[in-house]
Amino acid sequence: MQTPTEATAPAAPSPSSSPGPDRGRWPSVLTSGWLPAGLLWLVTVATLWFFEVPPATTAVFTLYLAAGIALPGTLWWRLLHRGGGFFVADVAAGLALGYVGEVFVYIGARLLGLPLLVLAWPIGTVAVFLLVPSLRRYWRTAADAPVPPLLWRWALTLIAGMTLLWSFKFYRQYGLRYPYNSTPDTDSTFHLALLGEAKHHMPMVIPWITDEPLYYHWFVYPEMAASSWVTGIEPQVLLLRLSVLPMLMAFAVLVAVLARKVTGGWWSGVAASVLTLFALSPTPYNWVAWDFFVNLAFSSLEDGSSLRLTVWTGPTQTFGALLMVPLMIVLVDRLRAPARQWRDPRGWILFTLLLCGVMGAKAIYLPLLFCGLLLVVAVELVFHRTLHRGALIGLGITFGGLVFAQLVLFGGTSQGTELKPFTALVAGALAGTTGYRDKLVLGVLLIFCWVCIWGGLAGLVRRRLPEPAVVAMIGVGVAGAAATLLTGQSGDSQRFFVEGGRPYLAVAAIVGLHALLPAGRMTVRRAGALIGFVVLGMAITQVVIRAGRTDVPTVHSTGSEAALTRAVVLPYAALAAAAVVVAVALLLARRRLPALRGMTVALVVALLAGFAINTTFQNYYQVLWDSNHAGWKNVVNAKGEVIVSKGVLEAGRWLRDHSDPDDLVATNAHCQLWNKECSDLHFSMTAYSERRMLVEGWGFTTTAHVEAERLGMWVGSIPYWRPEILADNDAAFSRPSPQTVGILRDRYGVRWLFVDESQNNVSPQLSTFATERYRSGVVVVYELPSA
Known part of the structure; x- marks a missing residue:
């Protein structure tokens, strides 16, 4: 594959040619696109090593990421996109497309019980593009590809490096071993449990309770599961250290590529990436917000930040955000295409493939895309008295994806999302810290904050009418902002709507800023x-x-x-x-x-x-100040409750290594303390054992959201809706006997008991009726005798 330096050459020299007298070795190295990328990789390796990921592990992950995901994705991107993109743009978009291919191939491989068959994706792709003569040209960057300026390369490298620096906030608090993994939050064990489920089962179900289907955007878990199978890296290391980083960095690059594609100016790409990642709601207060908001880096008023801690604690959003950007890049071409190209199948095939990936990556994006395309159709009809065929085709494909996702992936459920206007206002950092609840005042302040972030949109009034691609982005962004303001969700996930639309409002704002410059030129x-x-x-x-x-x-x-x-x-x-x-x-x-x-x-x-x-x-300063005063890594949150008990990691891995993936496990641990109250968000036993539980916790499920809505309660505090199962489960621990233990074995098919002795519901007689097999910390693993 051609390097960035090769892509900048006006003509490819012969292999025997040598540099002229004015082109020495060092100037070539200093102007190479590999230099900033190489430096960033070395800094990343050193950072991960500091946070307990050995360089060899990072190297193996990088090799798989490059050869197993980015390489096949880049080849297919070049074939289907036909955009003449430059090297960095092709690889970043190819990484996103590579993830989509990896996920779908892994799903099929896992259904067949052959997870390593996922390697058919890169091996098959490489074989096809080597053996078919007409496809070999896609190994090289297009001859007419634009050449990114050196300053652009370094600027994007710096922005990617800033995402790495921001990750310190997560790394230092989310350790890989006890006690440093004991007080993060329940989200990490939730995602780790679903990752373990994806590693061993397809179709997936909710693994921490029995008989609960998985209606969720779950595509990121097969991605990480595939990476774990191929590389041998522990799922925990992928989730908490490795997998999210390239998604964040590629996202930053692709936003820049999108903006440059729309405006034609290199500077606009850098500006759009900066605006997307770093322009947040102004916070002009000298007081400190409640710890919850500070720890997660929420601004005083909702801004859809792409760099709060939820990019790590919510990898589904990060994965969906990455896949959405190349989809919009393809859409720009489809909306700009002249009439004779509307029937070009390759562009629409690529659009459909990416849309299928986005569909299962995060639920918010297809509704936002539908609104954006609908706005294009409406604007073209009103102002030009014509139907935009490209928008109509995209609208039809998007509608099909929406219907499939809602009926199949999400089971026709709302996941607790309902019409609750201004929930985001009263649940935000400003209201939550001060107790101030005047929605009108908070709404005015929010609008002021949004004007500060996306003020460049004012420049669009200088244009007679923005092009359809920009109209689509405005539609996506406005729909996201409106959905956040008008809806509420039992897990407070309505915030993700504005986060999903944020990059496209940023690009549209930069288009507006471009229009505000004299003659549209940046000097x-x-x-x-x-x-x-x-x-x-x-x-x-x-x-x-x-x-x-x-x-x-x-x-x-x-x-x-x-x-x-x-x-x-x-x-x-x-x-x-x-x-x-x-x-x-x-x-x-x-x-x-x-x-x-x-x-x-x-x-x-x-x-x-x-x-x-x-x-x-302020956020970066806070990270550096906290690290300097409380430690740069392995920080235990003294105010947080224990999420993972001592010994859960070791006992879970022992059980994983000594049991069958289809074995059912029972545990006595259900109560997860949250603000000193018992919560049902207990997932750590499932997470570290990678085994299904009869009943551990029951939160963050479809039924839990339905029950929370019905009872008017927080999803983490509802009672279990199948009390008879919970009673049978707990009786075996608190009142062990041949009858109570036998019920678990014979009625439910339980084979193992995973016991947390720090809980108060364990009888000392349990070992009489089950065989102790492993003990670590406060955790004991028992095997039930056969009937």
């Missing part, structure tokens, strides 16, 4: 001015923060609701006032400074973006 001087106003916005925000109160305002501390309103609103009002002052000053100064003419609105947009980017600066 060094203009770039410097825009960056300067971003820095000015950050400085103003810091001044407002320093001038504010340090204690958390509440009705009690301020004395009245009106005083609390002032404490909440005034910092944002100060930012808005500063923006108005700067705008007026620019209007007055442009008469004397010709360089400002035509730049006033663009500079105000940059100022507002500075307000938003300051929040990211």
